[in-house]
Amino acid sequence: MERTYLMVKPDGVQRGQVGQIISRFEQRGYKIVGLKMMQIPREVAEKHYGEHAGKPFFQGLVDFITSGPVVAMVIEGKEAVATAREMMGATNPLKAAPGTIRATFGIDVGRNIIHGSDSVESAQREIAIFFRPEELVDYGRAVDSWIYE
Numbered sequence: 001m002e003r004t005y006l007m008v009k010p011d012g013v014q015r016g017q018v019g020q021i022i023s024r025f026e027q028r029g030y031k032i033v034g035l036k037m038m039q040i041p042r043e044v045a046e047k048h049y050g051e052h053a054g055k056p057f058f059q060g061l062v063d064f065i066t067s068g069p070v071v072a073m074v075i076e077g078k079e080a081v082a083t084a085r086e087m088m089g090a091t092n093p094l095k096a097a098p099g100t101i102r103a104t105f106g107i108d109v110g111r112n113i114i115h116g117s118d119s120v121e122s123a124q125r126e127i128a129i130f131f132r133p134e135e136l137v138d139y140g141r142a143v144d145s146w147i148y149e
């Protein structure tokens with residue numbers, strides 16, 4: 001089973017969208033294996049978004065992601081990385097497909113509500129940045145045989 005790193009950004013927390021966003025992944029059948037609220041230290045944000053260092057939006061992005069609490073989570077399930085990206089929608093909420101999280105909850109690219117890892121490798125890197133191994137919980141669910149054939 002695959003794991004991905006998701007994060008409700010400060011705009012989603014401030015706007016009271018945390019529960020609705022988590023619900024979408026629960027409803028789909030994904031299992032939450034890590035969950036916490038935190039305020040991201042600047043150096044952690046710079047590491048997380050390292051691939052964007054030097055781009056024109058980088059400072060604004062780091063300012064924004066550190067501006068208030070986020071809800072960090074790890075979900076587990078079949079093709080979790082790609083499916084979560086599909087459920088989130090395009091980076092620019094105005095271009096995101098109707099019904100996706102970003103299209104439902106956001107408008108501007110710099111206020112796009114949610115982060116999700118873009119590959120299995122990124123997921124492993126990001127999970128390690130935000131969670132200690134003992135913060136991730138291994139458990140079974142009786143319902144799994146009703147979600148997976």
Ligand code: UDP
Pocket residue numbers: 057061090091109110111112115116118
């Ligand atoms: N971003 C931005 N302006 C841009 C491009 C990206 O503010 O022109 C922000 C946006 O919040 C995005 C994040 O930078 O979610 C990371 O960009 P990336 O291209 O990795 O998009 P994502 O993987 O989040 O869809």
